[in-house]
Amino acid sequence: MTSRPFRFGVTMLAPAERADWVDKCRKAEELGYDVLGVADHLGMPPPFPALVLAAETTERIRLCTYVLNAGFYNPALLAREVAGTDQFTGGRLELGLGAGYVRSEFEAAGLPFPSGGERADHLERTVTALRGMFAGAEHQPRPVRPSGPPLMIAGQGERVLRLAARHADVIGFSGTVAGTNVAPPVFAPAEVVAERTEFAMATLGERADEVEFNVIVFRVTPGRDRSEALERLSAEMPNLSLAQLADVPTALTGTPAQMAEQLRVARERFGFSYFTVLEPSMTDFAPVIELLR
Numbered sequence: 001m002t003s004r005p006f007r008f009g010v011t012m013l014a015p016a017e018r019a020d021w022v023d024k025c026r027k028a029e030e031l032g033y034d035v036l037g038v039a040d041h042l043g044m045p046p047p048f049p050a051l052v053l054a055a056e057t058t059e060r061i062r063l064c065t066y067v068l069n070a071g072f073y074n075p076a077l078l079a080r081e082v083a084g085t086d087q088f089t090g091g092r093l094e095l096g097l098g099a100g101y102v103r104s105e106f107e108a109a110g111l112p113f114p115s116g117g118e119r120a121d122h123l124e125r126t127v128t129a130l131r132g133m134f135a136g137a138e139h140q141p142r143p144v145r146p147s148g149p150p151l152m153i154a155g156q157g158e159r160v161l162r163l164a165a166r167h168a169d170v171i172g173f174s175g176t177v178a179g180t181n182v183a184p185p186v187f188a189p190a191e192v193v194a195e196r197t198e199f200a201m202a203t204l205g206e207r208a209d210e211v212e213f214n215v216i217v218f219r220v221t222p223g224r225d226r227s228e229a230l231e232r233l234s235a236e237m238p239n240l241s242l243a244q245l246a247d248v249p250t251a252l253t254g255t256p257a258q259m260a261e262q263l264r265v266a267r268e269r270f271g272f273s274y275f276t277v278l279e280p281s282m283t284d285f286a287p288v289i290e291l292l293r
Contacts (some may be wrong), residue, residue, distance in 0.1 A: 002271045004212060006263065007290050008285075009035035011066045011216075015045050018053070023262035024279075025054040029061045031286040032293070036065030036093065039277060041103050048085045055089035063089050065156045066276065067096030067172060071119055072109065075129035082148065082151040083134065083141040091144035095130075096152040096172060099123040099160060120159045127153070127167050152214065156196050165211075170274065172214045173197065175250035177239075185218050186239055190247035190269075197270045214274040215266070219251040220281035226254035249275075256287035265290060 010033045016024065028036050037055055038047040051063040068078075087095040095213050099119040100106070106113040114122070133140075136149035143149055153164035154172030164171045175193050177186040193215075201208055219236075223229030230253050237245055245251060249266040252259040265271045277285045 002267060002273055004267075004273040006267070007034045007212070007274040008289050008292075009033060009037050009064065009066070009214075009274065010282045010285075011037035011039055011064075011276055011278055012050070013039055013044055015043075016263070019052060021045070021050065022057045025057050025061075028282060029058045031282065032289040033061060033282075035062040035064050035066075035274075035276070036138075037064040037096070039066055040068045040072070041102065042108055048081050052085060052088045055092055061092070062094055063092045064094040064152070065096045066153060067098040069100035069102075069105070070097050070123045070126045071100035071106065071111065071114065073126065075126045076133065078126065079130050079133040080140045080232065082130065083143040085141040086149050087141050091149075093143075093149040094152060094170070094218065095149045096129065096170075096289070097123060097152060098154040098172070107193075107199045110120065117156065117159070120155075120157065120163070123153075123155075123160065123207045124163050127151070127163065131167070158199070161196070161200045162203055165205070168211060170212045170214050171200055172216075173200075173272075175215050175218075175248065185250075187218070187237060187245070187248045187250045189244050190241065190249070193249060194270055197272075201271060212274050213271045214276060215249050215270070215272045217250060217252055217275050217281070219253075220259070220277055220284045221251065221253045222256075222284050223254050226258050229253035252285070252288070256291055259285075259288045260291040263288070 010028050038045050038050045040047050047065045054063055084097055103113045134143050135146055150169040152170035152172050153168040175188055177188050204211055219232045221229040230245055234242055234245055252262055
């Protein structure tokens with residue numbers, strides 16, 4: 001589906017004191033990750049200051065909001081934060097945006113939880129407003145590029161995917177069952193993921209070769225062989241059979257070589273060339289990066 005080179009990201013989830021944060025950002029770069037992301041959930045590190053500090057302590061790794069909950073932000077104030085962070089990180093920022101989905105976080109922040117359509121509306125207004133503000137910034141920081149940092153739009157509904165097809169440099173897919181908000185996540189079967197990526201590809205039209213597809217790898221389960229690792233993982237994923245679990249792009253199992261082959265298959269089948277693992281899997285996944293360079 002694509003021959004685009006692989007990119008690998010890791011998203012940090014755990015708050016840390018300054019020294020510990022510096023250490024793990026340096027480790028991510030040393031392990032070969034291309035992108036260091038910070039999630040936007042209450043109780044996790046604050047995205048913008050965390051990324052500025054990451055830039056100060058690293059040299060080449062890209063820095064991403066993975067992904068901002070657009071419903072938490074006024075577009076004008078967000079434009080200031082994004083442009084200032086882009087400047088302070090030397091243009092290494094990548095902006096990830098989503099519509100938001102965790103009701104309890106809206107409630108904890110004292111915000112109403114809009115309907116799915118209302119959240120998609122606000123995401124679209126935010127994307128449109130940011131583009132205009134970056135291009136015409138006069139009384140606030142300017143981003144390094146006049147159009148702003150590279151934009152990821154994450155989601156799987158048709159409205160969000162159509163928005164991404166018009167504006168995004170990267171489309172982010174969760175690969176989970178729509179409407180679920182539980183831990184561990186409920187993985188969507190491979191055929192459902194394929195239908196969503198095929199819809200996005202068709203919607204992109206002439207832009208199909210320009211846009212990168214990203215997916216979250218929620219589980220990295222090492223093992224001496226895939227069968228043993230899949231058996232261990234399947235206890236957490238009762239909605240999928242072992243055969244189904246072996247096909248999803250959201251879980252990697254087995255040896256580094258077996259995981260690398262899974263990613264090659266996922267790139268061919270779904271168009272994913274950019275894979276993001278979660279912080280607890282940062283070290284376990286690193287040998288896979290070495291095999292795919």
